[in-house]
Amino acid sequence: MLKSASLRKTSKQRLDETRELYNSLIARMHQVETRMDPVLFLKHNLNAQAIGALENELGQIRQDVDSLVRDMEASIAESEAFIQRFREGAV
Template sequence: MPIPATDFPKTQTSIQRFWLLLFATVLLGGCSTVYYKTMEKFGYEKRDILVDRVEDARDSQNDAQETFRSSLERFQSVVDTPDTELKEQYAEISDAYEDSLASAEEVRDRIDKVEEVAEDLFDEWEDELSLYESASLRRSSEQQLKDTRVQYSQLISRMHDAEDRMEPVLQAFEDQVLYLKHNLNAQAIGSLENELVSIRQDVDYLIRNMEQSIAESEAFIQRFRQGG
């Protein structure tokens, strides 16, 4: 598995190490075990990768909020300016839909990457519990694992809630683009205005869900950085 550019240690400032790690990535790509071991050689554990990927997912949701807000405004501008050339109006909302679609795909991809490393981290943690000689340390680590899983479950649930709310907005955007594409006339523009109310409600709901997910991400990041 190639190492995502965003997975390089954010505190790493050595250009030489960057290129060495990039070179190793090219040679070792395809195996997650080798990938993790390579990252560990540079002092970068799974927990660090997880935190970075949660940060990336948070950032992608921030970007998505702005994209969906902007797209809604562009749809609104088409309705508010019926005297604009119809082809220009179609191009405007078509671009807005494509931007929203790309932003949604980025969010989904970032969430997938969070889940991937989280599953590997928890599997490793579970396996290593049996290596303890000290029963008290094992119980302590096991409790930390349970607590972290609960925290992660809340986080990923919020992320998926926000992810799910993107679909009805994207579908509504696509419907409007298709409708205008096949009905390039003034009546088509007028009909969009009726649909815009429900679209705006969907976007507002989506943004609220994303804000909750972002807040949960922030809390998760802070807990991990404070040691669990």
């Protein structure tokens, strides 16, 4: 009976850790998602003439896109690490 209680406690701890990691991952993905729409809008809806008129802002747009890509890559890496930990039984 003691072993069963110990296993139950360990299982609950792992479940709680998994939930915490999952919630963190989902929050991070939502942060990236909220930044995607404006960047994608700019990327797909500005024609060459508009970009020429906004030359000064083009650098900032590129920085925003680069930042978004880095955040997306970090989010993907987090999700892959989460999945790997789950497969290894560490969670």
